[in-house]
Amino acid sequence: MTTTAPGDATPADPRRTGATGGSTVTSPPDEDARPPFAPPPGPRAVRRRLTAEIWIVLGLSLGRSGVYAVVAILDRLTREESLGSQTATLNPSRSPRPWLDLTYQLLSIGFALVPVALALYLLSANGRSAVRRIGLDGTRPWRDLGVGAGLAALIGIPGLGLYAVGRLLGITVEVQAAALNAAWWTVPVLVLSALQNALLEEVIAVGYLMERLRDLRWSGPTIVVASALLRGSYHLYQGWGAFAGNVVMGLLFAEYYRRRRRVMPLVVAHTLMDVFVFVGYALVPDEWRDALLLS
Template identity: 30%
Template sequence: MSDLSPVEQSEAEPTRAVRSRWGVEVAVILCVGVFPPLLSALVSHPTEETMPSAQHQWLALLVRSFQVLAPTMYVIWRSREGWSAFGWRRWRLSDDLILGFVLALVGLWCARLGVMVGRSLLGADAAYNPVIQNEFRQAFHVDGWTSALMVAALVANSFAEEVVVRAFLILRFTQLLRSPVKAVLLSSLLFASYHVYQGLAPACGVFAMGLLLGTVYAFQGRVAPLIVAHTLYNLAQSWKF
């Protein structure tokens, strides 16, 4: 069981066979957890008429989160590197909650800055997709069952994304690229890429949030506070609309 951060774990020189296995693992997880939502974000153009019901959307997100999480957890288990190598260490409840809360606050500021930069560089047309914005605006103004389903879906999605994009990909990218900086940048780009359905400027905000969480993870190697931060961030983003 390793207590080293992803940066420290990248220092050992792997064999060619090990690097090949890492590459296959990354390809599998990208095909399962990143490319499908990216393709959907690029080809789908939701309108008020084509958007499914709120309950259907949140239920689909909940199911999708577990579909992504299950194979990723299997790949981590099969690696025999130990769960702690991928950020799964004993929960420090108060510390993780406090750090998660602080990261969520800083992340909201970073995301806002990223959106502003995106709008400045890409123009007003890159603002939030009005259909998506309207869906979030209505999320807390529906029946209790739909609101509860939304919260459950956002929690599950935050959990799955942190396991895939931060806990798994940052470690593997660091090992393969021999650079934690490149690993954080690449994971953040992938994280932002499948959020372009929200609009290009909001995707820039997601990229900024990814940089923050990725940098923290690269040096402290704990996924629990990131899950807390991501969950609070998602809930806050939904609430603000």
Template identity: 45%
Template sequence: MASVIGNWLNPARPEVEVITDPVQRRAVWIELAIVFAATLGLSGLRSLLSFISSLLQPKPLSQQSVALNVSRSTLSLLDLAHQLLGVLQLLAWGGLGAYLLWKAGKKLAEVGLDRTRLRSDALRGLGLAALIGLPGIAFYLITRAIGLNLTVVPSALDDTWWRTPMLILSAIGNSWAEEVLVVGYLITRLRMLGWSENRSLVASAVLRGSYHLYQGFGGFAGNIVMGLVYGRVWQRTNRLWPLVVGHAVIDVIAFVGYALLKGAVSWLP
């Protein structure tokens, strides 16, 4: 048991050629800065500003709310177009991370994005969804009850014919962008800069928590925990698809479940 715990706390570092040339190292840091300034790092800064604004409000956090999927137009088809563009942006963010790894000489199979183990990847993803999703709901309800989190409204879309498929696409887009960028891309690039597995894992988890800070302390802390678990699973298994599947399942249940159960379950806002 001690050896198993030790392996998880201090996993073996894969064979990665560490970049030592100062010019190349600087180029990697510039690449990381540009990628995250344009994607989830910028989202983290916006999330911080949103959280500060919430703290400055006279009402406690638990009496404030934040919606995740909101309408962008009063015209249904135009709203649908806006939603699809949002999903396209998320898919492009994840695609950018995958492309930059490929351009750096990494095959997608090396980060676990090949199609050789789809069945086992899907099963592992369902396991990860249960491992994180069920305690996550309880943690959210507790932190909201004690005033550390805003009330999160997973969907504020109108009840249209495209709402459910759109929420599913949104969940897939979120999971693809986050897991590819924050786990596969970021940790791989930090390895190439000589960072240890634990240091890279913490950086990845804190970044994940940062762009959920708009939800409150609970959203920040809960997603750091999720980042630590997901990141370590990837470091141990080198399979990224289970993370994408697990994250997507959690979001689908949250988004679609809320839309269907709102008004029928007393504890849903």
């Protein structure tokens, strides 16, 4: 029998040696030893997650604007003054001090684009480029510019006529498209505001929403109508005429995206229309606006 001197023995591992007879027992499983990959979620779990994601993105952006617009139109309709005699101001001045007003304007534009970044990030979760997925890239600049200009004319010119009719019928409020104090940066900020509106609305209401509803297996016509109604909802604060006009615009833009899967021409069109309205309103004399029923 071999003996071991005191102090030379290696302590037995209690996880491997039994209490008697030195028999070997199975060690308890390691808590960190898990399968390297979890099983993929089922279709129902995927649908729940996508649905929750859509509500979160909309709740941070255009859905929130839509809820506020519904409350705003209820407020307007329950006032003593008629809807046609009320006013909605876009791009208001935020401070009488020019440098501080400019700071507020740029911060507002920058933070308004955060939901756009979030939507693009979520669309790229599978590793595919989100800007390529929804056609927001610059691979066809001249074609996108031409199509965008055509869409701007197709929507913008009748849109001005619809606004004038709405004003005559008293179902559209007076929209003051620009109320910034005159400064060297007024026109550049209005152009940036137009681009911000275009990116926010076209990326989320068209590109993101339509892609996600497509992932949820909605039918094409239903997706187009949902996108158009969302666009109309957050314009309700301007009255029923603006709601109807933006639903029509939404139907056209959403159908174009459904067929072409490209959102850049829509961004171009929306930017051109808003630049024309914002900058034009700021530069056109008051008497001209009155003659054109724009004020």
